Amino acid sequence: MAGILATAQVTSSLALSLASGRSLFLIIDLLGIACFSYLVAKRLLPLLRGQRDFRLDRPWLRLGKVLKFWLVQWKQPRYFVAGILHIFLFAGFLVLLIHSFSLVIVGISEHFVMPGFSGRVGDVYDVLKDYAATLVFFSVAIAAVRRAFFKPARYAVPAKYGKDHTTEAVFILGLIATLMIADGFFDASHAAAQLQLGQAVQWLPVLSLPWMLKSALLSAPLATLQTIHFGAYVVHDLTFFVFLCFLPMGKHFHVITSFFNVYFAKLDRGTLKPVRWGVTDDHLDQVKSFGVKTFEDFTWKHMLDFYTCADCGRCSDNCPANAVGRPLSPRFLTIKARDYAFQHYPVLGHESNGTPLIGSIYSEDEIWSCTTCGACEAECPLLIEYIDKVVDLRRGMVDDGNVPQSLQKPLKALESRGNPYGKMEKKKADWANAKEFQQICPVKTLDAKNGADTLYFVDSITAYDDRMQSIGRATAKILNHVGENFGILGASERDSGHEVRRFGEETLFMALRDHNVEAIRASGIRRIVTADPHAYNALKHDYKNLPPVEHISQVIAREVKTGKIKFDPIANENSVYTYHDPCYLGRHNQIYDDPRDVLDAIPGLKRVEMTRSRDRSFCCGGGGLMLFYEPKEDQRMGVKRVQMAAEAGANVMVTACPFCMVNIEDAIKVAGLEGKMTAIDLAELVDQQIARPSPDLNKEQADEIKDCVATSESASRPE
Amino acid sequence: MEILVCVRRVPDTSENEIELNRAGNDIERDELVYSINEADNYAVEEALQIAARVGGTVTVATVGSEDDEEVLRREMAMGANRGVLISDDAFSGSDGRGIATILKAFVEQGHYDLVLTGVQAEDGGAQVGGMLAALLDYPFASLVTSIEPLDAKKLKIGREIAGGNKEMNEIDLPCVLSIQTGINEPRYVGMRGIRQVAGVPIPTFGAKDLGIGACAVGEAAAKVRRVDYFVPALGKGAEILRGTREENVDKVLELVAAKGGLK
Numbered sequence: 006m007a008g009i010l011a012t013a014q015v016t017s018s019l020a021l022s023l024a025s026g027r028s029l030f031l032i033i034d035l036l037g038i039a040c041f042s043y044l045v046a047k048r049l050l051p052l053l054r055g056q057r058d059f060r061l062d063r064p065w066l067r068l069g070k071v072l073k074f075w076l077v078q079w080k081q082p083r084y085f086v087a088g089i090l091h092i093f094l095f096a097g098f099l100v101l102l103i104h105s106f107s108l109v110i111v112g113i114s115e116h117f118v119m120p121g122f123s124g125r126v127g128d129v130y131d132v133l134k135d136y137a138a139t140l141v142f143f144s145v146a147i148a149a150v151r152r153a154f155f156k157p158a159r160y161a162v163p164a165k166y167g168k169d170h171t172t173e174a175v176f177i178l179g180l181i182a183t184l185m186i187a188d189g190f191f192d193a194s195h196a197a198a199q200l201q202l203g204q205a206v207q208w209l210p211v212l213s214l215p216w217m218l219k220s221a222l223l224s225a226p227l228a229t230l231q232t233i234h235f236g237a238y239v240v241h242d243l244t245f246f247v248f249l250c251f252l253p254m255g256k257h258f259h260v261i262t263s264f265f266n267v268y269f270a271k272l273d274r275g276t277l278k279p280v281r282w283g284v285t286d287d288h289l290d291q292v293k294s295f296g297v298k299t300f301e302d303f304t305w306k307h308m309l310d311f312y313t314c315a316d317c318g319r320c321s322d323n324c325p326a327n328a329v330g331r332p333l334s335p336r337f338l339t340i341k342a343r344d345y346a347f348q349h350y351p352v353l354g355h356e357s358n359g360t361p362l363i364g365s366i367y368s369e370d371e372i373w374s375c376t377t378c379g380a381c382e383a384e385c386p387l388l389i390e391y392i393d394k395v396v397d398l399r400r401g402m403v404d405d406g407n408v409p410q411s412l413q414k415p416l417k418a419l420e421s422r423g424n425p426y427g428k429m430e431k432k433k434a435d436w437a438n439a440k441e442f443q444q445i446c447p448v449k450t451l452d453a454k455n456g457a458d459t460l461y462f463v464d465s466i467t468a469y470d471d472r473m474q475s476i477g478r479a480t481a482k483i484l485n486h487v488g489e490n491f492g493i494l495g496a497s498e499r500d501s502g503h504e505v506r507r508f509g510e511e512t513l514f515m516a517l518r519d520h521n522v523e524a525i526r527a528s529g530i531r532r533i534v535t536a537d538p539h540a541y542n543a544l545k546h547d548y549k550n551l552p553p554v555e556h557i558s559q560v561i562a563r564e565v566k567t568g569k570i571k572f573d574p575i576a577n578e579n580s581v582y583t584y585h586d587p588c589y590l591g592r593h594n595q596i597y598d599d600p601r602d603v604l605d606a607i608p609g610l611k612r613v614e615m616t617r618s619r620d621r622s623f624c625c626g627g628g629g630l631m632l633f634y635e636p637k638e639d640q641r642m643g644v645k646r647v648q649m650a651a652e653a654g655a656n657v658m659v660t661a662c663p664f665c666m667v668n669i670e671d672a673i674k675v676a677g678l679e680g681k682m683t684a685i686d687l688a689e690l691v692d693q694q695i696a697r698p699s700p701d702l703n704k705e706q707a708d709e710i711k712d713c714v715a716t717s718e719s720a721s722r723p724e
Numbered sequence: 725m726e727i728l729v730c731v732r733r734v735p736d737t738s739e740n741e742i743e744l745n746r747a748g749n750d751i752e753r754d755e756l757v758y759s760i761n762e763a764d765n766y767a768v769e770e771a772l773q774i775a776a777r778v779g780g781t782v783t784v785a786t787v788g789s790e791d792d793e794e795v796l797r798r799e800m801a802m803g804a805n806r807g808v809l810i811s812d813d814a815f816s817g818s819d820g821r822g823i824a825t826i827l828k829a830f831v832e833q834g835h836y837d838l839v840l841t842g843v844q845a846e847d848g849g850a851q852v853g854g855m856l857a858a859l860l861d862y863p864f865a866s867l868v869t870s871i872e873p874l875d876a877k878k879l880k881i882g883r884e885i886a887g888g889n890k891e892m893n894e895i896d897l898p899c900v901l902s903i904q905t906g907i908n909e910p911r912y913v914g915m916r917g918i919r920q921v922a923g924v925p926i927p928t929f930g931a932k933d934l935g936i937g938a939c940a941v942g943e944a945a946a947k948v949r950r951v952d953y954f955v956p957a958l959g960k961g962a963e964i965l966r967g968t969r970e971e972n973v974d975k976v977l978e979l980v981a982a983k984g985g986l987k
Contacts, residue, residue: 290919406802406911413912418739420915421757427739429755512916 020198021234023115030112030242037246044253044352045261051300051308051350054358057282058304060269067268070388075267080386084319087157090144091386094181097141098260104134105245108188112242135192135213142185142214149178159318166337167344170256170316177257180248185214187244190237193218194230201227254347256316263387266313269306270388275546275593278304278393280400280511289511296400296509299359300345303394310389311343320381320391325624326374330639333374335381335391341366363402372398373409374636376627377507378588383620392507399509412508415633420513423499423520424465425630434495436467436474437481446478446485449492451528457492459484460530462554464540465500466628466663472670473663479692480536480557486695487564491534497524503543503589504629518548525551534560536688538589538662539628545594556590557688558661562599565606571696574608582612583655584687585646585669586622587662600661600687607694615653623649625672628664643672647682661687725780725873727771728836729804730827730856731764732786733795734846749953760795763842767903769910770871771840772803778873781805783834787815787826796926801917802910812930817943820851825941827852828859829934838879839900843867853902863899869907 023030073079078095081088107119122130152160152174162169192207192215199206200223209216222230252260259266280295282304297303303311320335321327327334345366350356363369375395382391402408408416415425423430437448449455461484467477484491502517525533535541536557544554564570584604590596597619604612617623626642627634647669650658658669669684676682685693735742735751736759743752760768771782784799785808786792796807810830818826831839839857843866844850850866857864869890870882876897883891884904895901931938939945965972980986 290916295916403912403914404916406913406917408912410909413910414738416912416914417736417759421736421759422739427736429741431755510914512914512919516915 019115019195020202020204021195021231023112023235023238026235026239027113029239030109033242033246034109034113037249040246040250041253044250047350047352048253048258048312050356051346052305054301055303055305055308056301058278058306059282060306063272066272067270070270070272071264071267074270074386074388075264078386080384083384083386084317086151087317088386090148090151093140093144094148097137097144100130100134100137101141103130104188105184108191108238109242109245112238132210135210135215138185138188139212139214142182142189145178145182145185149175149182152178157318159322160316163334166334166340173255174316177248177251177255180244180251183244184241184248186218187237187241189214189218190222190233191241193222194225194234194237197222197225198227198230198234201230253312254352256314258312259315259387262309262313263315266309267388269309271390271393273546274595275542275589277396277506277547286515289515294401295404295511296402297394297397298361298363298401298405300342300349300362301358302397302401303342307390307394307397308342308346310394311339311346313387314339314343314389315387316340317386319384319386320389323380323384323621325378325380325626325642325645326376326636326638328623329642329645331374331636332368332371338367338371338391338394339389363398363407367398369402369407369409370637372402373412373634374638376588376624376631376642378622378624378627379592380588380621380624383592396507396509399507400511401509403509403511409634411633411635412630415630416505416508416510416513419500419502419505419517423517424469425500425633426465426469428469430496433463433468433498434493436463436469436477437493442478446482448481450495451492451530455492456529457490458531459489459491460525460528460533460552461491461493462501462525462533462535462537462540462544463493463498464535464537464663466667467537468498470663470667473666476536476663476666476686476688479686479688480534482692483557483561483570483688483695484534486697487560487569489534489560492528492530494521494524494528499524501537501540501543501547503539503547504631506543506547508630514547518543522548522551536661536663536686538587538594539664542589542593556594556596556599556661558590558596558600558603561603561687561691565603570691572607572691572694573696575610575694578609580611580657581655582610582657582659583615583650583653584612584618585615585625585650585658585660585665586619587660587665588622588624589628590661591622592620600659603687603691604659607690613653613655615649615655617649625660625665625668627668628662632664632667641668641672641675643668644676647672647676647678651678651682656682658682658684659687659690660684725774725778725837725876726835727775727780727782727838727840728831728834729764729767729771729782729784729799729840730786730852731768731784731795731799731842732761732845732848733758733788733792734761735759737846744953744955749950751953758791758794760798761842761845763844763903763905765799765842765910766905766907767840767842768799768802768804769908770903771838772911773908774838774871774873780837783808783836785810785827785830787811787818787823793926797918797921797924798913800921800924801913807924807926809926809928810930810934811928812932812936814931814936814938814942817946818941819946819948820849821855821947822941822945824852824855824859826934826936827856829936830929831856831860833929833934837876837897839898841900841902843902843904850902853900857900860898860900863895864901865893865895865899866902867904868901869904871901871907 078092081091103119107117110117118127152171192209196207196209196219209219252258280289281292284292318336324335349358372395377392377395379392418427419425422428434450449457451457461480463477467473499517499520502514505517506514530552532552533544533554534557535544538556541554541556544551561570582604584600586597604610623646624642625646660666660669666684666686673679673682673684735756739757745752768784775782782804783806784796784804786796787810789811793809796809800807810826815826841853853866854864865881865883867884868881869884872880874880879895879897881893881895881901883893885891965975967975
């Protein structure tokens with residue numbers, strides 16, 4: 006039915022005409038297109054001056070990302086109301102895109118039909134686009150009310166970051182609403198005129214925006230309808246180009262750039278970008294300047310990130326540094342850089358570049374405040390990168406000698422002693438060498454004579470810190486219990502350098518890495534286990550060509566499944582456990598389930614989940630060199646985290662990272678929760694709960710007892 | 725302004741476990757790691773900042789052996805224009821006055837407007853700066869915590885006075901100043917910086933180059949000799965407060981107030 010009517014509509018002379026405005030429309034269109042092209046060209050200019058960034062590999066994987074994060078809007082519903090509204094708007098936009106373009110052409114050539122959209126496809130599409138327009142209109146209205154009256158906290162702009170962004174947001178919502186209404190009036194007036202003339206009527210879907218407007222226009226005189234029809238078109242055409250040309254001027258640039266930003270997004274989790282793409286480590290000495298010092302030191306992709314930010318505030322809403330009042334807000338890291346680009350590459354006039362970013366738009370403390378926890382990146386619907394930029398900015402500061410005094414000592418100690426504490430290398434295996442411990446659990450130090458299958462990479466904090474040595478011993482006992490042939494590097498193990506690299510000291514990191522790689526290769530081991538997620542991430546992603554690396558939680562989870570590890574039940578019935586995801590185990594390496602499976606395998610263990618868990622886990626305060634940094638903050642991250650655990654009803658926090666342990670145990674004291682909350686490492690808990698045969702009996706006796714029990718059990722079973 | 729900074733390489737107390745050797749006359753030096761003497765590092769930073777402000781060059785010099793080149797390179801990586809090693813077998817065993825004598829000879833070969841030293845070496849006795857000034861007959865100020873060049877002939881300097889007070893002085897150039905830590909925030913030097921100056925030659929000056937007679941320096945000329953070196957016996961330990969949190973807070977306030985920490 007609709008098909009016949011539509012065909013009739015095309016073939017018959019139109020009820021209302023745009024013919025008189027053809028030249029006007031042509032001028033508007035040409036001006037609009039010229040203006041938009043000019044703006045986009047201007048915006049592309051800094052990208053051409055940016056650093057190289059290799060983003061053309063693995064096209065299928067990239068298309069997959071586009072499908073998931075762009076087309077399906079995967080991350081949007083993490084904030085439910087805003088997310089659903091956005092999905093409506095986005096889907097509506099996609100549908101209306103074709104219509105909008107054909108409408109622009111209709112002004113010049115009135116009988117134009119988009120190729121492929123004649124016939125049945127066109128009819129279906131027309132229904133779809135009318136409902137899409139309706140959906141967009143109401144979504145925009147709700148969004149505007151939300152922005153103007155409910156004002157979600159994450160949209161607020163603190164005074165130090167400039168003026169509120171609501172006006173821009175509401176303006177653009179107004180433009181979209183205008184487009185929808187104008188389009189509605191255009192179709193509605195035409196349909197009303199057809200009806201009055203007794204022509205075949207263009208069918209309008211029930212309850213759609215044009216349908217509602219048509220009902221309102223039914224009794225209007227034909228001349229009025231012609232005016233409305235023509236006027237609606239003018240308004241639509243003008244608004245369309247105003248909208249298009251406004252996009253590159255602010256946060257709505259994401260409407261255009263998001264597709265490309267998602268396609269070119271970073272594919273490898275846990276890794277860091279090289280100092281310069283395309284420059285190998287051997288040639289780094291020839292690079293004049295490290296890191297980002299001026300805007301043009303960013304890569305083109307990082308500049309595209311700045312353009313793409315939609316200012317939704319989700320990153321900062323999840324940023325632990327922002328939450329405790331450190332002078333860092335990832336959202337404004339981006340917005341400030343975008344504003345810098347707009348200001349220094351102006352639409353009119355000449356570009357001015359080369360001003361240092363630190364000291365102008367960024368402060369040193371801002372850049373050192375980041376723990377690289379990755380909460381911002383996990384949240385960003387547009388896959389904007391933050392850690393690489395922060396690290397690049399730090400590389401720039403390190404290169405200029407601009408490093409906080411509190412970090413200089415540990416860095417120097419890492420250079421001369423291979424650990425941030427300045428401890429003697431020969432004491433690195435002391436944790437394992439105490440006689441009493443060697444009797445329960447012998448730990449080999451690997452050398453030319455002593456080989457092993459598995460290397461336990463201990464790393465500095467576990468080896469040297471009195472409290473964390475307990476994690477080391479628990480890990481060794483677990484490996485020993487499952488019959489692993491393992492050893493440690495002892496004095497020849499240097500710090501993994503994970504934070505050295507993330508604090509921007511690439512050259513020192515490379516020295517540490519090269520030393521460790523050589524020591525690991527020389528030891529002849531076949532696989533590596535560590536209990537430190539930072540070491541794990543370094544060995545897995547920052548080092549190259551090493552044997553496979555596992556975190557101890559993965560080993561435990563596997564051995565629980567094979568039955569090699571069995572647990573005694575939890576003794577204290579009042580203990581309620583919660584698991585805190587370490588950033589470099591969870592978000593950066595996606596190990597969420599193994600530690601939880603292990604906990605759930607312990608009989609009688611009551612476990613609750615904190616609201617912020619898994620990929621929304623809240624950083625405890627950061628590891629490695631971050632322990633030496635003295636941030637400006639209102640509160641410790643750890644204190645907030647411990648309070649979250651208390652709110653969840655837990656009194657034991659389990660984590661799987663020595664740095665988390667430092668921060669959480671300190672925070673328990675600071676929060677005044679001593680006696681009410683304790684922290685334990687997963688390895689310590691597992692070691693404590695592992696069911697071991699009684700130590701007084703030798704193996705034969707133990708087997709005998711087992712047999713006896715089995716016999717008596719079968720004997721007592723009723724026949 | 726031509727600035728000379730006299731620096732020294734010392735065992736880093738934060739990265740070593742200092743133990744006595746068997747003879748009991750020195751520390752065990754086998755596994756030590758060394759750093760630039762901390763106060764000297766501040767002196768170099770100050771020199772660089774002055775040179776950046778008013779122009780000029782910064783030379784760092786050390787009396788020592790080839791091993792000590794490492795600290796010269798570090799300071800050159802910071803930005804010092806030139807590093808000089810003053811080394812000769814005849815110098816070994818020199819006391820403070822001997823070192824000052826050697827440095828005096830070196831200073832007289834150049835045209836330095838300003839000579840800086842650290843306030844003291846971590847393994848020394850804060851002797852050289854003052855003696856060097858006296859030997860050169862230059863004005864001297866110690867414990868300097870701020871420097872402001874007034875003109876080509878004069879500096880305005882701040883000095884730390886016990887009790888947290890500060891005095892300001894004008895001092896004529898050329899002069900010798902011993903620099904207190906905390907005068908600035910020394911810039912960071914990483915391996916990359918050091919590597920970049922790895923190829924820069926470091927000239928060595930011996931006794932002959934400087935015209936120093938063997939009898940004026942070295943062990944034979946030393947009038948101060950170390951006769952013993954030991955770790956003092958531990959005194960009474962810290963006081964551990966074992967009350968409730970509130971009691972401890974009160975006690976701490978009382979103790980701090982008693983020591984004059986609260987006013």
